Amino acid sequence: MKVLDATRPGKAPAAPAPRRRAARPRIAPLVGIVLAALAAEIVPRTGLIAGDALPPLSSVLAELGRQAGDAALWEALGRTVRTWAVGLVVAVVAGVVAGVLIGLVPILRAITASTVEFLRPIPSVALIPAVILVFGTGFESGVVLIVYAGFWQVLVQVLYGVQDIDPVAHDTARSYRFSVWGRVRYVIWPTALPFVFTGIRLAASVALVLAITGELVIGTPGIGQLISVAQSSGATTEMFALVLVTGVLGVLVNTGFRYAERALLGWHPSVRRSAGAR
Amino acid sequence: MTDMVSVKGLNKVYESAGRRVEAIGDITFSVARGEFACIVGPSGAGKTTLLKCLAGLLTPTAGEVLLDGVPVTGPPPGMAVVFQEYGRSLFPWKTVRQNIDLPLRQKKLPRAERDRLVTDSLGAVGLADAGDAYPWQLSGGMQQRVAIARAVAYEPQVLLMDEPFAAVDAQTRADLEDLVRSLWRSLGITTLFVTHDIDEAVYLGERVLVLSASPTCVLDDVPIGLPAERDQVTSRSTSAFAELRTRVHRGIQDAKAGRRTSGAAA
Amino acid sequence: MTDMVSVKGLNKVYESAGRRVEAIGDITFSVARGEFACIVGPSGAGKTTLLKCLAGLLTPTAGEVLLDGVPVTGPPPGMAVVFQEYGRSLFPWKTVRQNIDLPLRQKKLPRAERDRLVTDSLGAVGLADAGDAYPWQLSGGMQQRVAIARAVAYEPQVLLMDEPFAAVDAQTRADLEDLVRSLWRSLGITTLFVTHDIDEAVYLGERVLVLSASPTCVLDDVPIGLPAERDQVTSRSTSAFAELRTRVHRGIQDAKAGRRTSGAAA
Amino acid sequence: NGGSSTGLDPSSKTPVTVRAGFIPVIDVAALYLGQKQGFFADHGIKLDIKTAQGGAALVPPVVSGEYQFAFSNIVSVLAARDKGLPLKVIASGSNSTGHAGKDVTMIRVPKDSPIRSAADLAGKKVSVNTLNNLLQMLGEVAVTADGGDPDKVKFVELPFPDAVTALGKGDIDAMVTAEPFDTIAAGADTRVVASPYLEMAKTSLTTSVYFTSEDQLKKNPKLFTALKAAIDESLAYAEAHPRETRAQLASFMKIEPGVAQKVTLPTFSPTIPQSSVEAFVKAARSHGLLDGDISYDDLVWSGTAG
Amino acid sequence: MNILNFLRRVLYALGLPAALVALWWVTSVNSTSYYFPPLPDVLDQFGRLWLAGRFADDVVPSLVRLLTGFLVSAVIGVALGVALGLTDVLRRGAEPVLEFLRALPPTVLVPVIAIVAGIGDGAKILVIVSGCVWPVLLNTVEGVRAADDVMIDTCRTYGITRGARLRHMVLPAAAPQIAAGLRQALSIGLILMVIGEMFAATNGLGFSIVQFQRTFAIPQMWSGIILLGLIGFALSALFTVVEKRVLGWYLGLRESQKRNG
């Protein structure tokens, strides 16, 4: 076996040129976006969907352009992002720690299972009055709502991830007497990581949804509050412009996670394969 | 005899995660229809890589692979492969019987026929009563035998086996060797067989290809002139056998030492 | 010499998914401190199960395992295991070096010492320049050698190896055999070595335990009286070696035939 | 937290910050205008306005003392008091106009609808913004007054903008509106079949109010006296200057300029007539929104310190 | 032994909830806070509301919507997830659009859905689907992408393609992760059932809870939340039973080691 440097001796690639794969994936997202944009432009214009209830994309974009000059939009965006980020970080950290702990200790799992299943489906929205009473109408309430909703998403994913450990890898760690921490860090965590990533991506959008909903209902300043005002004024185009901002935020967040995933999961079959050996 | 498998100027470079490995330098050889060829070579020589290229699972970096005169672009029909990673090639969600049955269903064989093939092949590898177990309930050697049974039951035209007996005991190994040879003789399956056991290579094959260390080339191509009727005790004790074994062994030593041509080559 | 490993009336029954398998019937034996014992037996005999019980990874159904006089309840310190499923025992998210390094970190060795051990052990198994690759970028034999390097670098008091050379070529195998023997001699490691290769068992061990087919018992316990200084060519060609090989071989045949006592036993 | 601590005297030199929870609707324009006119500053109050989507999210912060007062329609406050929440109305919010066909809330049907009067709504789908609240009650009042059976009407809950769309698509048969959506719906081929407030009383009614909790009132009577004075001045000013009030809309709503010019403004008046409250209590009781009786003095703060 | 085992499991399942209920009882029994009423009041309302007529009027329609929405999500999520997981180009192309949709709050989406699907049960089911598909979809995509190389090669060589490959290899391999997604979807579905019923509804559990909230019937509201939790618990118990059957091989594989070790 020999590891070669960049230049390979021997003959040049023969007739059937290797498939050009690298270029395509870069275009793919654009194609998807363009198709979706066309649909968003054309469908409202056909009148398939009643009247001006759903404005065409172009007018939404124009409206967005107008608002982009307004500091209020950016300030609101900043607040929303802050609530989102704080809530998400707390939810993820709490979910991962609790998930690993519960996943590792079978008794803990048996004891908590029923309570977890009971609490999980309780909607944050139903808790809003109680949350306002305790945490006020500010930023903290938004964070609490996000943590409550996001925590369960991460927890469930981590539990399934911890369960996915390869028995042989687990035995290897045990036989070399890895400490509990060593096992968590070197065996359990990497195994669960793909599950955790999915959990974080789920929680990230749920957190965004709740940041917006919280602002919408409670009136904490942010994008959601702007949406609420637009909604109750019947300013449909304006509302969709704000909704567009929300969606774009979601796309950006996901792109970030995809990069992180590629960096952290380079060893994983899913990432390896898309890197394109075959 | 026509060429069933023919490999021309095959070259394969792995490029992943900042590592570039030229697994196969330049390999050219061909195997006739119905021939039994064994492949030996040092660990990491690129034997598995070669088999995967033959099976259409890997696209060569350069060169080409022809199967029955047709360039291989994807897995061709009528081919069975026993993977070196036998454990991972069995479906853990299927019982042993179901694992063997699945490829047969793809061949659209009638149910009775499939049942017979599954039962026969399980019996042949000595696992008649493990049919309803899941693969993960079996020992390593048993799993490997399930993978062999699956290939055997498939009745392929071309059979590629990657160290298929690595995990079984000496006695079972001898039985399986005889099983593969008798199958080959009765069905005329073109067989490529990767092994580390020199005796096994000589005993089984009509021909032994010795690969060099990577970047790999064919170091030696040893025709095995032993009679077709072979027997574990008598065949192995002939002087012809001993000579062949010595030649292949020298080839491997050359390969390990990094030589690119074998002193033993014709 | 005191007993390092002692197994008394060991019995292990697997019960899962409606299948009940008595993998180990009743095994009693002991291995002295610093002894090198090889274990052979038919595929599915329960060798892996036995090793896992010794390593404290499986709880016996009945009987007990003592390590240095202390009952084994969990993986004991100072023990290294090379698993039969070498591929799955390497962590795919770590490079080869990191895989070998991890257990050493758990032992809290200083960094320089760890680096030295990793480099030395990689060199010893012939993978000096594969340190930065990930396991899935390596061939089967190379992966297996990484698993061996990991155990070797760990410098255990007790070393359990489950068919550790199954995936490497003859020449590498010989080198690794000599590596393991020299390690055993220089460090006095108590070694239990499962293999399917009878010659290997006789060449390596001071003692060969022959297991019956399951439900398993010890069919034969063959002391290997060969001199401690062994050599691939000369040792293997002595008549004593040939005799021992024949005895073990007969034992295996008895086991395969399902006999519960060996005609060859003393 | 704002000025909720005991004994704040808003007449002192440094203004007291008062947090208010509003809903972004036309009715609160009066206070935005009053704030602009400096009525609150005159009373030593710095108004900090927060907005929320509905009353359910405004009551908790008032109860907890985070907000000093909030805006609501009168029926929600009645319902809360009925359930034992110690809320008190401190000032009037807005009034219906008292003009048939040109009120802040109307029942509208598509132009080509066979529905002629409120009684025809029996068996039909009628949208309200919130079920079991003011608008549903108004719908029922109108049907009853027209001799129909309100129990036969199928009320559905739809946000106003969607109701306008649904009305156009024929998903619903009628809609109970509130400005600015009455104006928006008027522009979408609809016609009025009833002006429900006029069925309750022939005059203008106090339909929305500003409220706080009894607890806060007890702790800070002086503050609330000052606050009430400022609110009342704002209401009077807004009533007297409808064009300024209208101009104020764009500052806190995203209302289209064309619509803002056309909307029917409510009337503003500092007084809360006893008859008005009684009319609402009576209607709410007969339509199942209240269990018990609530007297005028229970609901409305006497308005004097101490 | 079996009875003992059963008792132990019951103890595990009920121990913590019992402790928490006791804690809630003790801390709330003298509560004067309007929004945190004494637990006995809540339980009293629970008995009065849900054990009587409202069950058929409100809970049953809600459950029908929930289960329909859940099943539709499961089918869409798995089908789309498999397609995206198997085809990298497709996944990259669709991902931005899907992420965009995923980030839209249901509260904002509901009006749009109302425009598209009207205001009947269809719209409510669509709201549930709009939230439930994501965990199923994401987990399916990742599960499919994580399939073992050797297994894929095995399928390819034995000519196991398309439908058969999907059924015998792709889906079972991804099944553990899909199960994680479905479990998530179940509770998200319940949440969205509530949100969907906040708009344009005339009955349903979510509708009732929101009505209680708006009309300041706080003990009633809490009793509805408790019922929601109980339903969630029951559904997940049911899910576990199904999961144990379908994923028997997987749980056996993962647990044989743990149990024996």
Ligand SMILES: Nc1ncnc2c1ncn2[C@@H]1O[C@H](COP(=O)(O)OP(=O)(O)OP(=O)(O)O)[C@@H](O)[C@H]1O
């Ligand atoms: N997926 C991969 N990515 C990168 N390098 C690889 C990959 N698979 C194999 N290699 C490299 O290619 C070379 C040949 O590997 P291959 O598995 O073909 O060897 P082999 O002859 O089968 O060895 P063995 O007898 O040990 O199984 C090795 O150096 C290995 O490191």
Ligand SMILES: Nc1ncnc2c1ncn2[C@@H]1O[C@H](COP(=O)(O)OP(=O)(O)OP(=O)(O)O)[C@@H](O)[C@H]1O
């Ligand atoms: N996890 C398990 N669940 C159920 N049965 C098992 C399990 N592991 C092993 N067995 C059974 O126990 C018996 C002994 O298995 P074991 O792996 O110990 O054999 P072995 O001697 O190592 O064989 P080989 O040489 O083929 O590796 C076999 O019959 C096998 O089917």
Ligand SMILES: [Mg+2]
């Ligand atoms: Mg190989």
Ligand SMILES: [Mg+2]
């Ligand atoms: Mg074994």
